[in-house]
Amino acid sequence: MSSHERALPAAPMIEAADGAAPSADMPFARASQWRHHERIERRVVGQLLQTLLYEAVLPFEAAADPQRGVSGATRFTLTLGKRRYRVSGWQCHGFRLIRLEHSSLQAEEQGGDPAPVSLSQFLEDLEAALGDGAIRPGFVNELTQTLVKDLQSSAWPAPCHASPQALDADALEQYFTDAHSYHPCYKSRLGFSLRDNQRYGPEFAQPLRVVWLAVPARLAHRGAVDGESLDERIAQEAGPQVLARLGDYLARRRLSRHEVVLMPVHPWQWENALVTALHPELASGEIALLGEGETTYTAQQSIRTLAPQDTRQAYLKLAMSLTNTSSTRILARHTVTNAPAITEWLKRLIDTDETARDAGFVILGEVAGVALDERAFPDARHDDAYGKVGAIWRQNVGECLAADERAVPFNGLSQFTRDAEGAPAAPFIAPWIERHGLEAWTRQLVNVATLPIIHLLFAEGVGMESHGQNIVVIHRDGWPLRVALKDFHDGVRFSPAHLARPELAPDLEPVPERHAALNRNSFIVTDDPDAVRDYSCDAFFFIALAEMAIFLHRHFGLDEPAFWAMAADTIKAYQRAHPQHAERYRCFDVFAPTWEVEALTRRRLFGDDDPQVKHVPNPLAAFAPEEEAAC
Numbered sequence: 001m002s003s004h005e006r007a008l009p010a011a012p013m014i015e016a017a018d019g020a021a022p023s024a025d026m027p028f029a030r031a032s033q034w035r036h037h038e039r040i041e042r043r044v045v046g047q048l049l050q051t052l053l054y055e056a057v058l059p060f061e062a063a064a065d066p067q068r069g070v071s072g073a074t075r076f077t078l079t080l081g082k083r084r085y086r087v088s089g090w091q092c093h094g095f096r097l098i099r100l101e102h103s104s105l106q107a108e109e110q111g112g113d114p115a116p117v118s119l120s121q122f123l124e125d126l127e128a129a130l131g132d133g134a135i136r137p138g139f140v141n142e143l144t145q146t147l148v149k150d151l152q153s154s155a156w157p158a159p160c161h162a163s164p165q166a167l168d169a170d171a172l173e174q175y176f177t178d179a180h181s182y183h184p185c186y187k188s189r190l191g192f193s194l195r196d197n198q199r200y201g202p203e204f205a206q207p208l209r210v211v212w213l214a215v216p217a218r219l220a221h222r223g224a225v226d227g228e229s230l231d232e233r234i235a236q237e238a239g240p241q242v243l244a245r246l247g248d249y250l251a252r253r254r255l256s257r258h259e260v261v262l263m264p265v266h267p268w269q270w271e272n273a274l275v276t277a278l279h280p281e282l283a284s285g286e287i288a289l290l291g292e293g294e295t296t297y298t299a300q301q302s303i304r305t306l307a308p309q310d311t312r313q314a315y316l317k318l319a320m321s322l323t324n325t326s327s328t329r330i331l332a333r334h335t336v337t338n339a340p341a342i343t344e345w346l347k348r349l350i351d352t353d354e355t356a357r358d359a360g361f362v363i364l365g366e367v368a369g370v371a372l373d374e375r376a377f378p379d380a381r382h383d384d385a386y387g388k389v390g391a392i393w394r395q396n397v398g399e400c401l402a403a404d405e406r407a408v409p410f411n412g413l414s415q416f417t418r419d420a421e422g423a424p425a426a427p428f429i430a431p432w433i434e435r436h437g438l439e440a441w442t443r444q445l446v447n448v449a450t451l452p453i454i455h456l457l458f459a460e461g462v463g464m465e466s467h468g469q470n471i472v473v474i475h476r477d478g479w480p481l482r483v484a485l486k487d488f489h490d491g492v493r494f495s496p497a498h499l500a501r502p503e504l505a506p507d508l509e510p511v512p513e514r515h516a517a518l519n520r521n522s523f524i525v526t527d528d529p530d531a532v533r534d535y536s537c538d539a540f541f542f543i544a545l546a547e548m549a550i551f552l553h554r555h556f557g558l559d560e561p562a563f564w565a566m567a568a569d570t571i572k573a574y575q576r577a578h579p580q581h582a583e584r585y586r587c588f589d590v591f592a593p594t595w596e597v598e599a600l601t602r603r604r605l606f607g608d609d610d611p612q613v614k615h616v617p618n619p620l621a622a623f624a625p626e627e628e629a630a631c
Contacts, residue, residue, distance in 0.1 A: 046102030048184035051601035081128035093560035142185040169407035190323035220261035224368035239294025330387025339366035339489035361452040362484035411468030414551035432478030463535035465491035568623030591624035
């Protein structure tokens, strides 16, 4: 077998039956693999119920639950159809969020007899309450797939790490398996079979290689930051066997090298979307499959972002026609076009600002990208081409670390280590809290994470979609030092009239009308300063910091108001130190009484014809400076 035909190592096998030989083809064949079923089903039902209560879809009763021994502990009760549901949880201080203890969920029949907690029964009861047709079949499928795929990953043999806190950032991307703590379809992965999930899901940490396509330049787009040699990067990652096949392709088609763009493709995308979508070009030889590349990757939490194994090469983000957390993970051409331009802009803003340089935060730049150009295809084939082939190369966090530094995804700080059975064991950050002290460690984390977000908002007028998965905390022995921010191709927002340095603003590819019609929340440029502020506040304060505040309160006893006082201290200290931005402090008022955030479950239930948003009370408002004025 030639080297370019060499297969990757087989995935670890799953036992076919108790006492039988293992088989990789039979997920869930062994009875013991269902041992987590009750826990996972309760999580899916509980997480869905949590959003239904918080987004005011269902009426409920709430009473204090003093037996829980945590301030804000609440007992929630509601009736759906013929069943009554009871669950313990927390009416949190921050944003009045509701968090439920999924394991406490109980169901009762009309006469008071206990009933099993079942996702299918809960959905049947929910539809009885909301009316026939209120729950879309697609939503039911997302929830069911989430249950099954989370169960599958929970049953996978957990790697045993004596000290997971010492793992590097890329290994932690596979170690943290809890996924989104609010979205009910947190692990749906529509499009993946169980074998696909085992092969490509991040929890399974299986190595993979991407495949490479030769695409005529007329059908392609490519771009890179200044000084980036895309051809050199592609040659290194594709390897000599792919380049040799490229030479044959060029000779056969009588083309020169600059007339062809090499594009990496996820192997799942090739098998499940591209052969069908591009069969005319593949049949004619205009587009050619050149085989697997040399570089070996593992999937990060986002699934479609791949980390190179054992190197500090760039991360590779790929288009996948996969739906997860209710979003299809394609890479539209305009976002690939904009990625290097946004990277250069953000880095220039930071490099030319003393405050940003002193803060030390890092931008993981999206340095290059390639994509299929849907405009080069007939209109009838727009959907075949749009977003189906695309790649963005992102700077590796390893490049930013000193020898004694490590990095951890922010959302991992509010997760648990796992025991040998894969069940939650202890808070991941417990050793760091013990070593550095709860208040000191929390204040440091809040400070280093908040500064980049408020600086870009106040000093520059740029909103960032920095939720917990898009922030990487750089630390030394658990002590937070600074953060790295990532994912900018569609993760920034600004109003040109409110930029501090509009002359530096990038010349961006506009959002295509068809794209905007399908996703009205997907835009970068706006004329509404509140939309800029809320973009940062929704992702960072409402998601990333709120989750941290709740976790520290539940598991370490830190009062939530004390947490938000720390965040307010960081913001007000920044404002006192930089009075030159006073007008922008009023314009992008992060101490406003309420913010607007997206209502995720209402959106899945009721669609986007009317914006599904929720106005939430701002926990920072209690700490607002005395002087306030309108924008």
